[in-house]
Amino acid sequence: MASAARELRYNSRNAVYGDLAYNLDLEVRERALRHAGETPRHQTAAQAAEKPQVRRIAQTRVRQRQHLSLLSVVGFGAVATLAVLVLMSYIQLTALSADMVSLQSQLSQLKTENVSLTAQHEEMFDLDTVKEAAEAAGMSKPSNSQIYYVDLSDGDSAVVYQQEEPGVLSRLLTSLNHGIYAVVEYFD
Known part of the structure; x- marks a missing residue:
């Protein structure tokens, strides 16, 4: 059996299987053939890392419903x-x-x-x-006979006449008239 493994290893390095691509699983199969029938040894850390580990969850947790905050x-x-x-x-x-x-x-x-x-x-x-x-409208410059001058050298004067003091009754009627007028103006 060992000779079969050596032949397989010898043929695998020089052999071409149709497309020049490396057969990556070949080394794993050769190792399995070499160690077939032997008792298993302790695994190294590298070998333990090669094996996929399956992790099982014993219980599924359900997320609680979230509340919207204000x-x-x-x-x-x-x-x-x-x-x-x-x-x-x-x-x-x-x-x-x-x-x-x-x-x-x-x-x-x-x-x-x-x-x-x-x-x-x-x-x-x-x-x-x-x-x-202006000439088309019949206008012309004024002559000396048409010009008049006004003399304002005298002082200005004004005459002010004083009124008599109104009586109490006339003042009362005047203020009453103003009050009624103000009320009418307010509501208009």
């Missing part, structure tokens, strides 16, 4: 609220930027209109144009 619910609510507020602010930002674009286009139109109106304004106050328009 703080986590409030936290998720706050996060959702902040997300909605951020979206609303983006909406407002978009609307404001659209308004800004329309206002900028309106501003450019107003600037061009301002340039044309300023040119018309300057043309209207051109002295030659004003003189031509």
Whole structure:
């Protein structure tokens, strides 16, 4: 039997089995053939590590149901609220930027209109144009006979007349009239 093992080992190193790939299980089979019929020896740590170990759980543990804390619910609510507020602010930002674009286009139109109106304004106050328009309307410069001068060298004077003191009855009627007028104004 030992000669069969030697032949197998000898043939395995030089033999090619169709695809030049190493047969990794061959050494394990050779070792098993060499030690066939012998009593088992003590295992080394390396051999013990080679064998797969199966671990069995005697009892399955069930996780208890977790309770939601109030703080986590409030936290998720706050996060959702902040997300909605951020979206609303983006909406407002978009609307404001659209308004800004329309206002900028309106501003450019107003600037061009301002340039044309300023040119018309300057043309209207051109002295030659004003003189031509006045002569066309029949206006002319005033002559010396049409000019009058006012002398204000005398002092100003004013006359103030004093009124008589109203009686008690007239003051009472006046204050009553003001009171009724205030009440009517309040309810109107």
